[in-house]
Amino acid sequence: MSETAVAELPRDFDELRASILAQRESLPKRIAQIAAYALDNPDEIAFGTAASIAVSAGVQPSTLIRFAQHLGFDGFTSLQGVFRARLRERNSSYEERLNTLRVGNGAAAGNHRILDGFLTASRKSLDVMSRTIDEATLDRAIDVLARAETIYILARRRSYPVASYLAYALGKLEVRNQMIESAAGLDPEMISFATPKDAVIVISFSPYAPATIEDARGLSERGVPLVAITDSAFSPLASFAKLWFEVAEADFGGFRTLASTMALSMALAVGIGEARRTGRGKGRRGGAI
Amino acid sequence: MSETAVAELPRDFDELRASILAQRESLPKRIAQIAAYALDNPDEIAFGTAASIAVSAGVQPSTLIRFAQHLGFDGFTSLQGVFRARLRERNSSYEERLNTLRVGNGAAAGNHRILDGFLTASRKSLDVMSRTIDEATLDRAIDVLARAETIYILARRRSYPVASYLAYALGKLEVRNQMIESAAGLDPEMISFATPKDAVIVISFSPYAPATIEDARGLSERGVPLVAITDSAFSPLASFAKLWFEVAEADFGGFRTLASTMALSMALAVGIGEARRTGRGKGRRGGAI
DNA sequence: GCCGGAATGAAATAATAATTCCAGTATTTC
DNA sequence: GAAATACTGGAATTATTATTTCATTCCGGC
Structure with a gap:
C-alpha cells in the first residue's frame, strides 16, 4: 500500500x-x-x-x-x-515544436521564431516524404517523363515557383520543356501542341487553381501522360492522372512550405536527365511498367 | 438490409x-x-x-x-x-528502409537514391541555416522591408522560383510588391519607379546573373534600401547591400537546393506581414491593395 | 511443521466504448 | 410539387474491457 x-x-x-x-x-x-x-x-x-x-x-x-x-x-x-x-512519436515529434512556435507571441524573438517555424516545418515535410514516398511511382514517373518529346509544366499560384524551378533545371539538363503560364493568355494554343508523345507535370494543392485542373483534365483526355504532384487522394488531379504523388507539406502560421515538393521536383528533373543519358528512356518502349 | x-x-x-x-x-x-x-x-x-x-x-x-x-x-x-x-507494418518497414539506406549507399535503386540525396541535402541546408542565421540582420531586414511602400523583388534563373514565391506570399499578405522580370524587357522602367521610400529584396547566387547585379547596383546608387540573399561575403551583392544574408545551400549532383533560401523568404514575408499588422513598420499600412 | 505476508488465480463488478434505433431533415425521383 | 428515399444527429442499448475483490497458494523465518 x-x-x-x-x-x-x-x-x-x-x-x-x-x-x-x-x-x-x-x-x-x-x-x-x-x-x-x-x-x-x-x-x-x-x-x-x-x-x-x-x-x-x-x-x-x-x-x-x-x-x-x-x-x-x-x-x-x-x-x-x-x-x-x-508508435505515434515517430510521426509527431515536430508537431509539438511547431505548436509551441506560434507566430504571434513573444515580441522580442518574434522574427527569429518565425524563421525557426519555417525551418522546422520544412524539416518535417522532408521527413514525411522520406517515409511515405512510393518508389514504384517515382520510377514509373521518371520513365514516362524521360520518354516524352516535350515535357509540359503546369502549375499556378503557390505551386508556380516549383514549376519555374523545374523549367530551369530541365533546361540545364537539356530536356525540352514548356511551361504553361496563365499570364500571356496563350495557354490554349500551347496546350493544343501537346500529343500523347509528350508528357505533363502538373502541380496543384488545395485550394486547386481551377485553370490548372481544367488544363490538366483537357490534356488527360487527349491522351497526354500526366504526372501529378498534389496533396491528397481527394485532389481532382488524383482522379485523372495515371501517376501521382501525394505530398504532405507541413505549415507554419498558415503558410505551407514547399520543401518536399521542391526536393521531389529536383529528383524528377535529375532522374529524367539520368534516364536520358543512359538511354533508359529514349526510344525504347516496353521497359518497366 | x-x-x-x-x-x-x-x-x-x-x-x-x-x-x-x-x-x-x-x-x-x-x-x-x-x-x-x-x-x-x-x-x-x-x-x-x-x-x-x-x-x-x-x-x-x-x-x-x-x-x-x-x-x-x-x-x-x-x-x-x-x-x-x-501501423505495425509501416513501423517495421520504416526501420528496414533506414537500414538499407545506411548500408547500401551506392547499390540502392537509382531514382530513389536521387530523391534521397535531395532530401538529405535539403535537411542539411536547413540545419546550417538554423545554426548560422544572424538574428539582428533578420530583425533589421524585416524592419526595413516593413517600412517600404513597395517591395521590389529581383531574382533570376535559379533564384527566380524564390522570387515568385515571395511575390505570391507578399500578395497574400496584402503587401504591395513588384517582381522585376527579365522576360518582357521592361525592367529599366520598372526600376525607375523605385524610390528611397521603397525597398528591394535581391536574391542571387554564384554564378551571379549579370542583369541582377546591375539592377541591384543601380537601385542601390539611387538610395533604395537593399536586402540581399546571397551565398558568400565575396558576392558583389554583399558589397553594396546594407543588409545581406549569407545562405549556404547544400547540393546533390551539382544541383543546389533552395530549401533554406525558401524558408528564409517565407520568414521574411510573414515577418513583414506581422510587422505591418502590429504597426511596427511605421505608419504606412495603407500601401497595400 | 506452523505462522505471517506477499503473490497468484479466478471470478464478480464497474467503467468504457461500440452499436443500434429512431425521429427529424435533407435530397432525389416521378 | 408530392412521395419516396437516403442521410444525419442524438440518445438508448448492448458488448466489451479494465479493474477490483477475495479465496488460495507459495515461501522464508521461527
Missing part, C-alpha cells in the same frame, strides 16, 4: 524501459514474466486488450494491472498509453 | 485507400468527411475510440460506424484493425 520506493512514473518508452531493467531482479515471478514480454512485444501491448495480452503472455489479466501499478501507473490503460505514444 | 453489392472488404490499408478513392464521388457528405479525415489522420483512427475520433473529425460516432459499413466492414472495430495493422 505504502509508496514502496516506486520513484516517479515513466513518461516515455525509454524511461519505462530503463525502469523495468533497473528493478528486474526484484520483481515477482509473474510480473517479471510480463515485463520481459512487454519489452519483447511492445506492439502487442500497444494494440491488445488486457485479456488478449494476458493470454498470449501466459498470465492473468490482473497480473497485468499489478505490473502496471508496480511501475507507478494507476492501471493498465495508462501503461498502454506509453506504448502507444511510442 | 440486403447485401447491397458492397464488393469485397479491403484486407490491408492500400486496398482500403483504393476503395475509398474509388467511391469518393458517390459518398454522402458526412461519410466523405470521415473518409478524408481517416486518410489524413490514420494514426488517430488506429488509436482513438469511436467517440474521440468522432469529436475530432466533427461528426457523430454513428457516422463512423456507417463509414465502416460503407466500406464493407461490419463495424468500426474491424475497420480500426486495418489501421492498426498498417
Whole structure:
C-alpha cells in the first residue's frame, strides 16, 4: 500500500524501459514474466486488450494491472498509453515544436521564431516524404517523363515557383520543356501542341487553381501522360492522372512550405536527365511498367 | 438490409485507400468527411475510440460506424484493425528502409537514391541555416522591408522560383510588391519607379546573373534600401547591400537546393506581414491593395 | 511443521466504448 | 410539387474491457 520506493512514473518508452531493467531482479515471478514480454512485444501491448495480452503472455489479466501499478501507473490503460505514444512519436515529434512556435507571441524573438517555424516545418515535410514516398511511382514517373518529346509544366499560384524551378533545371539538363503560364493568355494554343508523345507535370494543392485542373483534365483526355504532384487522394488531379504523388507539406502560421515538393521536383528533373543519358528512356518502349 | 453489392472488404490499408478513392464521388457528405479525415489522420483512427475520433473529425460516432459499413466492414472495430495493422507494418518497414539506406549507399535503386540525396541535402541546408542565421540582420531586414511602400523583388534563373514565391506570399499578405522580370524587357522602367521610400529584396547566387547585379547596383546608387540573399561575403551583392544574408545551400549532383533560401523568404514575408499588422513598420499600412 | 505476508488465480463488478434505433431533415425521383 | 428515399444527429442499448475483490497458494523465518 505504502509508496514502496516506486520513484516517479515513466513518461516515455525509454524511461519505462530503463525502469523495468533497473528493478528486474526484484520483481515477482509473474510480473517479471510480463515485463520481459512487454519489452519483447511492445506492439502487442500497444494494440491488445488486457485479456488478449494476458493470454498470449501466459498470465492473468490482473497480473497485468499489478505490473502496471508496480511501475507507478494507476492501471493498465495508462501503461498502454506509453506504448502507444511510442508508435505515434515517430510521426509527431515536430508537431509539438511547431505548436509551441506560434507566430504571434513573444515580441522580442518574434522574427527569429518565425524563421525557426519555417525551418522546422520544412524539416518535417522532408521527413514525411522520406517515409511515405512510393518508389514504384517515382520510377514509373521518371520513365514516362524521360520518354516524352516535350515535357509540359503546369502549375499556378503557390505551386508556380516549383514549376519555374523545374523549367530551369530541365533546361540545364537539356530536356525540352514548356511551361504553361496563365499570364500571356496563350495557354490554349500551347496546350493544343501537346500529343500523347509528350508528357505533363502538373502541380496543384488545395485550394486547386481551377485553370490548372481544367488544363490538366483537357490534356488527360487527349491522351497526354500526366504526372501529378498534389496533396491528397481527394485532389481532382488524383482522379485523372495515371501517376501521382501525394505530398504532405507541413505549415507554419498558415503558410505551407514547399520543401518536399521542391526536393521531389529536383529528383524528377535529375532522374529524367539520368534516364536520358543512359538511354533508359529514349526510344525504347516496353521497359518497366 | 440486403447485401447491397458492397464488393469485397479491403484486407490491408492500400486496398482500403483504393476503395475509398474509388467511391469518393458517390459518398454522402458526412461519410466523405470521415473518409478524408481517416486518410489524413490514420494514426488517430488506429488509436482513438469511436467517440474521440468522432469529436475530432466533427461528426457523430454513428457516422463512423456507417463509414465502416460503407466500406464493407461490419463495424468500426474491424475497420480500426486495418489501421492498426498498417501501423505495425509501416513501423517495421520504416526501420528496414533506414537500414538499407545506411548500408547500401551506392547499390540502392537509382531514382530513389536521387530523391534521397535531395532530401538529405535539403535537411542539411536547413540545419546550417538554423545554426548560422544572424538574428539582428533578420530583425533589421524585416524592419526595413516593413517600412517600404513597395517591395521590389529581383531574382533570376535559379533564384527566380524564390522570387515568385515571395511575390505570391507578399500578395497574400496584402503587401504591395513588384517582381522585376527579365522576360518582357521592361525592367529599366520598372526600376525607375523605385524610390528611397521603397525597398528591394535581391536574391542571387554564384554564378551571379549579370542583369541582377546591375539592377541591384543601380537601385542601390539611387538610395533604395537593399536586402540581399546571397551565398558568400565575396558576392558583389554583399558589397553594396546594407543588409545581406549569407545562405549556404547544400547540393546533390551539382544541383543546389533552395530549401533554406525558401524558408528564409517565407520568414521574411510573414515577418513583414506581422510587422505591418502590429504597426511596427511605421505608419504606412495603407500601401497595400 | 506452523505462522505471517506477499503473490497468484479466478471470478464478480464497474467503467468504457461500440452499436443500434429512431425521429427529424435533407435530397432525389416521378 | 408530392412521395419516396437516403442521410444525419442524438440518445438508448448492448458488448466489451479494465479493474477490483477475495479465496488460495507459495515461501522464508521461527
